[in-house]
Amino acid sequence: MSKNVLVMEGDGIGPEIIREARKVLERVNELDNLDLEFTEAMLGGRAYDKHGHPYPEETREKARAADAILFGSVGGPQWDGKTERHLRPEAGLLDIRSDLDLFANLRPAITFAQLADASPLKPELVAGLDILIVRELTGGIYFGEPRGIRTLENGERQGYNTDVYSESEIRRIGKVAFEAAQKRGKKVCSVDKANVMEVTVLWREVMDELAKDYPDVELTHMYVDNAAMQLVVNPKQFDVIVTGNLFGDILSDEASMLTGSIGMLPSASLNEGNQGFYEPSHGSAPDIAGQNIANPLATIMSAAMMLRYSLGAGAAADRVEAAVSNVLDQGLRTGDIMSEGMTKVSTSEMGDAVVAAL
Template identity: 70%
Template sequence: MKIAVLPGDGIGPEIVAQAVRVLERLRADGLAIEMEHAPIGGAGYDASGDPLPDATLALAQAADAVLLGAVGGPQYDTLDRPLRPERGLLRIRKALNLFANLRPALLYPELAGASTLKPEVVSGLDIMIVRELTGDIYFGQPRGIHVNEQGEREGFNTMRYSESEIRRIGHVAFQIAQKRNKKLCSVDKANVLECTEFWKEIMIDVAKAYPDVELSHMYVDNAAMQLVRAPKQFDVIVTGNIFGDILSDEASMLTGSIGMLPSASLDQANKGLYEPCHGSAPDIAGRNIANPLATILSVAMMLRYTFGLEDAALRVEHAVKRVLAQGYRTADIAEAGMEKVSTSGMGDAVLAAM
């Protein structure tokens, strides 16, 4: 199993280091794992003047899976847009054709008190958001900033989806729903945007191949409200790139900390890029206080979705549950009476639980 390890910026190297320790433990226990590191994002720019260096992309393309930390930092905000760290992330997703982003929002019982919502609202929460990742307004053309016919500057982007793009993400979402509670909610803005009216039409057609799955539809503004009002009504949510970006961050905070949530971005052969949902958090970088659990849980998703190793995935997930039950907490999920640990201390606890 060849894994490209891209630590990135900010807290990325710290949290990835703990996930790598988990992979090394699995390798010591018999899994055939090879890892090679490379820079991306701001680190890529610092190394070679490009947020996605050619060598990094080549490594990622040759690997079976990619483990990514996070990219970005204020020191890069003044760079020309193509050179900013986030452009490297968008480019690697496009180059690897990672069209399906899976973001679970799972509330561990031990962390019910860490959520800003009442425990009875979020207790038992287990949602999977399936976000289309390579289309929509983030990639649609034309785009830019120009002077219009009236002589005024304006910015413009294009929301665009082809039928094949919608169908392939629809099949992924329906298949995931089949393995869960057989409920799929497609989120759109079909009352205003023709692009998402078309999305809804295609989702209804794809549903014919999955008669065992109950398909519902919800406008994105209502979905944002319902995630806060009654989140447990959802099982699997499928939506486009920009709506999925926003809703998955909202859903992540229902669980108490975005530092707990992994993600997977897959191509049609289940090759994947695995990363925590949170950003590079430059304000706490280098202080050994970031929560590595989302990155460690991303390793579990890698084992499950790319390598088909369910037992190994469960071993990692059960170790995380065990350390939470034992009362270990990083700063972002700290509660009175619990043992506050560092980034590396949490890694130690997970390895001990394994």
Template identity: 55%
Template sequence: MALIAILPGDGIGPEVTAQARRVLEALDLGLSFEEAPVGGAAYHAMGHPLPETTLDLAKRADAILFGAVGDPTCDALERQFRPEQAILGLRKALGFWANLRPATMMPGMEDASTLRPEIAAKIDMVIVRELVGDVYFGEKGRRQTEDGRRQGYDVMSYAEDEVRRIAVVGFEMARRRRKSLISVDKANVLETSQLWRDVVNEVAADYDDVALQHMYVDNAAMQMVRNPGQFDVVITGNLFGDILSDQASMCVGSIGMLPSASLRDWSGDNGLYEPIHGSAPDIAGQGKANPCAAILSAAMLLRHSLDNEAAAQRIEAAVAKALSGGIRTPDMGGSHTTSQMGDAVLAAL
């Protein structure tokens, strides 16, 4: 019996993970679930955003379903106690270095995008984001310049093996899709990006069936709204991937629609699955949160960690059917509640 760790977190996290769990339970796959606090909720209850008991559960589980972290009441805490350190700590402790973020326009949802419907309809991409390097994990701090000014610094760096392994994931995924890979960097001004580009070119020699294109991140951001249909699989670093995947979410109509998977190898062993949205404390507890990203994250959990493609496709088809039936939460211009969206997906199942 596979064990799924449920880490709801803060804000709307508990609301959306509850709907994802309902869907997983409805499939009757013999899964077991165990829940633990994380983020601001864990800090308030146990004095740390990632308690040892929560980390232990994450290590024991076959997969992790994660909600969201972020609590304004924790903003004044020292950095190591802030809610966001929970997800960073999980990524580091469990070695989750590959982040898969699919963005697909579901039929009938074109009107939710700010792009013209005929352009939005072509969106079908996966952003593969490196997750444990770059400025997020590099040396950082504050210092004083010689003339007395305060200065903050964050070091961006990648070792060649870190680039190579994420490139392999990107090429493997492209090989399974439309055989097109775009590598996003800023090699014209960043030495880190030049190394990234050099290593990606080296890996490309083993994938002559995949078309590789390099694109500067500023151009990629522009092209994503100009012609998103040209993107199949995108590989990029931690910082650029964070930004571009949020942009992709708005191209498909809502950040509440995009799931993600954080993996430590191509097999998906013990992966972490979460919606890419934040904790949205301004709407927490109001039934306004869109649970689709969390539900679709559960589908990715089945696909990558439990190797159940059929069940994953059932969930994705159910979400598409619910949306085609006109169910919309407020982020998509509708008035249905979080639980009503969950009800509609369950009915479609």
């Protein structure tokens, strides 16, 4: 049965990087007989310019119908402060996440050995790093009620937020982590603060229960402050990390910096049906848009994640990732990852090289 892939360029460097990722997808589609069908739609600032909304009705319909969505990037200075908050380019991203109930954010922290020198860490600590951080994206303290700023009886103001997770919310993000681990190193580290916070006492309990359904996966627990340390000291000890919205925000950003090459990092957001939204971790880089110099590899790696997590094509995903490693072995580099002795290439040359290496 054919699979429906929605491709959206977005703003800034979006069109250039999506073009290369699509080339790669079309080539593996042929090579592996994946029966992918592609459609297109608009999301973000250019969508607003054309349709008056960053997440137009037409896009919504196509998004709901898609098995997976590949996206470029959103935003740019031409839209800054021009419209109400809910019509800004970034609001389109929030809209589609909530519309499709994309509660699971998958953020890999990968360092290809060929790029390890760019890390702030010593190369031996990060060469070959391959962590997957699974962050709950629609609950926890970023969404919990009650919240606000109130005035106390003594007249002073007090700010408050509520961190809250129910068993079902914890279980569904846990499942994503365990299933991802089955496709990888078969280890899940659940990060909490169960020595202090009750919301994470429940989190830990549910993870322990869930682990019984995945006897092939090893579950460990770690406090968030220790996890922040271990990521710096010995990041390669981790396979899959699963955690709540706030801790996941902090740890996935910390981990991304360890890699030394944000231009290489993909991301995915999944819902319960494994429908997924795939995009590079980096932004829309309006300053270099249209110059054919952006690094398309994070988007190509996002396409590989899409093959693995939403399209059931793990072998094709492996093939794409191997091709990316191959072009790095050839010494090809876009400007952002350039180093001495390597060959500097354009966005499209990099995409062509990955296609050739497939």
